[in-house]
Amino acid sequence: MTPALILAAAAAIAAPAGQSAMPPDLARAVAAYDEATVSNDTKRLSAIVRDDYVLVNSDMSVQGKASYLADFKVPGFRINRYQLSEPILILRTDSALTGGSFRLSWTQGGKTFDRALRIVHFWVKDRGAWRLAYTQLTRPEAG
Numbered sequence: 159m160t161p162a163l164i165l166a167a168a169a170a171i172a173a174p175a176g177q178s179a180m181p182p183d184l185a186r187a188v189a190a191y192d193e194a195t196v197s198n199d200t201k202r203l204s205a206i207v208r209d210d211y212v213l214v215n216s217d218m219s220v221q222g223k224a225s226y227l228a229d230f231k232v233p234g235f236r237i238n239r240y241q242l243s244e245p246i247l248i249l250r251t252d253s254a255l256t257g258g259s260f261r262l263s264w265t266q267g268g269k270t271f272d273r274a275l276r277i278v279h280f281w282v283k284d285r286g287a288w289r290l291a292y293t294q295l296t297r298p299e300a301g
Contacts, residue, residue: 180247184254184281187288191279196239198230207290208282216275216295238263242277252283262295274298 180188187206194202204227211223221229229235242258257278264271280292 180254180256181249184249184256184288187281187290188256188279191290192240196237198236200227200230203227203230208284211290212292214292214294216273216297232266234265234268236265238265244276246278254281254288255279256281 190202191206193199194206204223207223207226209223211226213221213226215221240260240262242260244259246255246257248255255278257276259274259276262271262273262275274297276296276298278294278296279290281288282291283289
């Protein structure tokens, strides 16, 4: 199943009480982001993430848009397809939080890495289009 289909299915699932289902235009933006991520499509990612984008990695390092996109241009770097569980969706008029838990696996420098993470994205509706403004990755407690 493609990320777009997974996200479309997730958007169709009833949201918790007091929340709305994911709007179709936001679901398309999330699916486009996921597909661009696993395809190393920096042109598409550049259009989706805002110029003031901030990524807080699970090691507590912080990256801006240029640094984030540069990672995808490193030869041999590839993020594998992923599927979210425990979805998060909080909607406001012109902003949204999306995320959940997932296993991130990627190849870098000829080595494969894998870890469990929780991710939260902050989306902003910018001139009628959903754009990604902030992402935070958190590792679960060891134990």
